[in-house]
Amino acid sequence: MYFSNLTRFVGGCLVSAVLLTVGTRTEAAVGKPTALEIRGEFASVTGEKQGVLKLRGQDARQQILVTGTTASGQLQDFTRVVTYKSEPPGIVQVLTNGLVIGLADGQSTLTATGESGLTAQITVHVHESKTTQPVNFPNDVVPIFTKGGCNGGGCHGKSDGQNGFRLSLLGFEPAEDYEYLVKEARGRRLFPAAPDRSLLLLKGAALLPHGGGKRLDPDTPDYRLLVRWMSQGMPYGKTNDPTV
Known part of the structure; x- marks a missing residue:
C-alpha cells in the first residue's frame, strides 16, 4: 500500500502530510518487509542510500513516510510500525507517527528500525529554527x-x-x-x-x-x-x- 504525499507551506515552513492509518500495528499485521524506505519531500532513501530532509524556520515540521517492500513486491506503510532514533539528540524530535519537528539548528541522522532489524536512514538539516517566518x-x-x-x-x-x-x-x-x-x-x-x-x-x-x-x-x-x-x-x- 502506498500513501500520497501532500505538501504546503505553513508559517513559511514547508510541511508535508500523508494519510496514515490510525492505531498501532505490527509487522505481523502489515507483512514482513524485505526492505525499508523513508520518503519526505526532499528525500527518498532505500537501503544504504541516504537522502536529506530540510526544515527551516520556527516550528518547522514534516511528516515522513516509511514504506516496506514485502517478499512478493508489495509496498506497505510501516510509518507507525518502525521505531525512530535521531543522532545527535536535541536537533529534531520524531513522534511515533513519523512527524519530524525541528528543535535547534544543526544536522541529525534519523534512523527508522523495523521489528526484523531492517533500517533506513535520512539526514535532517534544521536551519533558522529560532527565526519567525512571514505568515500567509x-x-x-x-x-x-x-x-x-x-x-x-x-x-x-x-x-x-x-x-x-x-x-x-x-x-x-x-x-x-x-x-x-x-x-x-x-x-x-x-x-x-x-x-x-x-x-x-x-x-x-x-x-x-x-x-x-x-x-x-x-x-x-x-x-x-x-x-x-x-x-x-x-x-x-x-x-x-x-x-x-
Missing part, C-alpha cells in the same frame, strides 16, 4: 480552521455562520474569510497588541465559553502560528508566496 493567511491560517472543523457545514462554515461569525465552507474563499475575521464586527475578534487576549484564541482554546468546545491547545504549533500572524499585523500574504 490562505496558506497558513485557513488550514488551521479546516483542521479544527471551524469552517465545516455544521459550524461557522454554514451559510449564515454560527453566533454571528461566518467562514467560507472548508476555506474555499480565503479572501472572504479574511474580511470576516479581520474587518467584520469592527475587528473585535482579534487583538494584535495582545494576541492571547483575542476572542479568536480565547474561544478556540475554550478559555471563554464556546459552543464548539476546545479547538486549539495553547501549547501547539497551530496556536503559536496564529499568535505570530496577529503579531505581524495580520497580513493576508503576498501573491508570490508559495502555494499548495
Whole structure:
C-alpha cells in the first residue's frame, strides 16, 4: 500500500502530510518487509542510500513516510510500525507517527528500525529554527480552521455562520474569510497588541465559553502560528508566496 504525499507551506515552513492509518500495528499485521524506505519531500532513501530532509524556520515540521517492500513486491506503510532514533539528540524530535519537528539548528541522522532489524536512514538539516517566518493567511491560517472543523457545514462554515461569525465552507474563499475575521464586527475578534487576549484564541482554546468546545491547545504549533500572524499585523500574504 502506498500513501500520497501532500505538501504546503505553513508559517513559511514547508510541511508535508500523508494519510496514515490510525492505531498501532505490527509487522505481523502489515507483512514482513524485505526492505525499508523513508520518503519526505526532499528525500527518498532505500537501503544504504541516504537522502536529506530540510526544515527551516520556527516550528518547522514534516511528516515522513516509511514504506516496506514485502517478499512478493508489495509496498506497505510501516510509518507507525518502525521505531525512530535521531543522532545527535536535541536537533529534531520524531513522534511515533513519523512527524519530524525541528528543535535547534544543526544536522541529525534519523534512523527508522523495523521489528526484523531492517533500517533506513535520512539526514535532517534544521536551519533558522529560532527565526519567525512571514505568515500567509490562505496558506497558513485557513488550514488551521479546516483542521479544527471551524469552517465545516455544521459550524461557522454554514451559510449564515454560527453566533454571528461566518467562514467560507472548508476555506474555499480565503479572501472572504479574511474580511470576516479581520474587518467584520469592527475587528473585535482579534487583538494584535495582545494576541492571547483575542476572542479568536480565547474561544478556540475554550478559555471563554464556546459552543464548539476546545479547538486549539495553547501549547501547539497551530496556536503559536496564529499568535505570530496577529503579531505581524495580520497580513493576508503576498501573491508570490508559495502555494499548495
